[in-house]
Amino acid sequence: MxxxxxxxxxxxxxxxxxxxxxxxxxxxxxxxxxxxxxxxxxxxxxxxxxxxxxxxxxxxxxxxxxxxxxxxxxxxxxxxxxLAQGEALHPVQEAFIEHDALQCGFCTPGMVMSSAALLERDPHPDAGAVRDALAGHYCRCGTYPHVVAAVLAAAERKS
Ligand code: FES
Ligand code: FES
CATH class of the missing domain: 3.10.20.30 (Beta-grasp domain)
Incomplete structure (x- = not known):
């Protein structure tokens, strides 16, 4: 061959x-x-x-x-x-931990990358904008409400 x-x-x-x-x-x-x-x-x-x-x-x-x-x-x-800066986690990563926004964690890296990209282009999103940014991300553990809360909290932290 x-x-x-x-x-x-x-x-x-x-x-x-x-x-x-x-x-x-x-x-x-x-x-x-x-x-x-x-x-x-x-x-x-x-x-x-x-x-x-x-x-x-x-x-x-x-x-x-x-x-x-x-x-x-x-x-x-x-x-x-x-995404982290040395030992310092990105605000989205910190917020995911604080808001218990993961269970098995398999979807989490992708969710974090899209969430962090959202905050780069829209530093003050509302919940609808977060949900739009995460459209297409499937979480079999059903963490969506915690993910949205985490991204909104990360936006607050960054501002
Ligand atoms: S693993 Fe790439 S979209 Fe599902
Ligand atoms: S935390 Fe398990 S698939 Fe999302």
Missing amino acids: ATPTKTAITVTVNGRPRHLELEARTTLAEVLRDGLGLTGTKIACDRGACAACTVWLNGRPVCSCMMLAIDADGQAVTTIEG
Whole structure:
């Protein structure tokens, strides 16, 4: 059987340029988890239906299971591991803890990434705007009310 051809790309991940060689079919989620060991990004449905795999691409939330890694060549990716500033958690992360906004935690990294992106573009969202920003994020544990409360609290903290 022929050996699959590999393509070289460079992606800046959490501020650090990463040089990668991968098959063209490799998704961004796969390369983050399996290639770079950044397992905070979760793969649940692997087909764009749950948003558990959300990361930032140039500061905007994307489902990393739906994006080929080669399409991230030359771009900047931020994962949940890159959100904290050293030991200081992002206000959304702190608020999730304080408001008990997670149970199993499988949906949580994606929820946090979309919530943090919302506060970047709208520092003072109301509950409706938070729910809109999190549309498409599925939580099988039903944490939605706590998540909305946490994001509103994080907005207060940031202001
Ligand atoms: S794992 Fe990517 S959308 Fe569900
Ligand atoms: S906390 Fe379990 S899926 Fe959301």
